[in-house]
Amino acid sequence: MSDESSFISHLQVFATHPAARGLTDDAASLTLGGRTLILTHDVIVENVHFLPSDPPEDIGWKLVAVNLSDLAAEGAKPSGALMAYNLSGDTEWDRRFAEGFGVALARFQCPLIGGDTVRAPLGSARQFGMTALGEAENSPGRSGAAPGDDLWVSGTLGDAGAGLRIARGEISGPQELVEAYRRPTPQLELGQRLAPMVSAMMDISDGLLIDAKRLAEASGVAAIVESIDVPLSEALVGLMGDSRETSVAAATSGDDYELLFTAPRRSRRAIETVAEELNARIQCIGLVEQGEGLKFQEGGRPLPLPQSLGWAH
Ligand SMILES: Nc1ncnc2c1ncn2[C@@H]1O[C@H](COP(=O)(O)OP(=O)(O)OP(=O)(O)O)[C@@H](O)[C@H]1O
Ligand SMILES: Cc1ncc(C[n+]2csc(CCOP(=O)(O)O)c2C)c(N)n1
Ligand SMILES: [Mg+2]
Structure with a gap:
């Protein structure tokens, strides 16, 4: 078992709310007032998910794409995004990241509705997070595959x-x-x-x-x-x-x-x-x-x- 799955299995013990779907799905599915909200959060890290040499615009795009891909898996239409940003110490780099991030949000019609900005210690790896919210009428999940499909x-x-x-x-x-x-x-x-x-x-x-x-x-x-x-x-x-x-x-x-x-x-x-x-x-x-x-x-x-x-x- 990878460190990741072993850690998630510790969380599964108490993530018992039906919206968590046992932490086995691409996204949470929260029913509120008869409507289903699909929620996901993905982080991308330098040298793990992207290369330091990748253009900052592309890294901004990727942060949006990987999150919206989890909404796609649930058949959801994006409703909004919250973004967590670590200032890089290079204002031009930050501007270019924001540009690519904005282009992707516009392309997939997902409004930015909030987030947080902090300064990370100088020299630490860049990392960025996003929460995506969407709405779905049917969200299939992973548990319904049947023999013969x-x-x-x-x-x-x-x-x-x-x-x-x-x-x-x-x-x-x-x-x-x-x-x-x-x-x-x-x-x-x-x-x-x-x-x-x-x-x-x-x-x-x-x-x-x-x-x-x-x-x-x-x-x-x-x-x-x-x-x-x-x-x-x-x-x-x-x-x-x-x-x-x-x-x-x-x-x-x-x-x-x-x-x-x-x-x-x-x-x-x-x-x-x-x-x-x-x-x-x-x-x-x-x-x-x-x-x-x-x-x-x-x-x-x-x-x-x-x-x-x-x-x-
Ligand atoms: N730190 C955490 N706290 C709460 N839930 C978590 C945490 N890390 C992962 N999960 C949950 O565990 C499940 C699997 O997470 P994972 O990030 O592998 O999702 P995935 O959809 O399989 O992969 P990806 O995000 O790459 O599409 C998801 O339900 C996710 O919400
Ligand atoms: C620099 C660099 N090295 C390796 C990879 C390959 N990689 C990293 S995370 C991941 C799975 C998705 O991430 P997660 O499971 O966190 O959602 C994959 C395929 C990469 N993208 N960039
Ligand atoms: Mg997924």
Whole structure:
């Protein structure tokens, strides 16, 4: 168990309010006066979530995107954001961060409604927090996947993981992949449209395999992931080749901020129609079975699970 999951399990003992949903979901779901408020809070830290060399505008954008991605997973429409800022000691850097933060809020129609600003000790790592609030009529959660359901994913995976390696100078490759790392797009509209059709949904922040395992655990089922069906972009295939290694890296690198969801087979057509209407890419990458845990396969034949299924703090 990672330090992160062990710490969350200490909190789970007393987070018994129904809104906490056992701390197993992407966001809290608080019912107030007959309406459902979805709440999430994410922090991003220098050298953990972003690089010191990333443009400050992109870091501001990323803070918004990673939070709104948790709202997307709950099918919520953003209502507002609160932001926690540590002054960096460089006023131009701070201005550029605010610019990117504002551009992202405008793009995803999420008003800034408050926050807090402090000065951190000189030389400490930059870190920023945001609370996002949204409203949802249906918020699927992770616990409703049932045997026989299809397992779906939106977008392409692994682009941000490769982009991070390019940004770090470990490999050279197209800027498009670096952009996927620096400027993820939360799938808000897709999440809102899919929410009434799916049995479970979450966003992929830590990696397809680790997140699929979490979804399966929350639902008390087994998830089967087919490596051949892991959606890869042309840019990624062009750089890394269309191999098992590329699919495994794409399924474990994280930072994708795409949606992972399950739905009964009878909903296939309706799901594809929504994706077509939104011009969104979706791919059926496996299925849900009775049992527990995660199974990884290639062309139907079992593959050993990679040593690391994804990111854990
Ligand atoms: N310090 C904390 N206090 C209260 N709840 C927490 C804390 N840290 C995590 N949680 C809760 O634990 C659950 C899992 O948190 P986590 O940040 O891993 O969310 P996630 O959606 O799986 O990942 P991501 O935020 O990357 O999308 C969530 O319900 C979250 O609200
Ligand atoms: C500089 C740098 N090194 C590594 C990574 C990879 N990474 C860090 S946290 C995370 C999961 C999402 O975070 P959380 O679980 O906190 O929401 C991933 C995939 C990165 N983004 N930047
Ligand atoms: Mg999440």
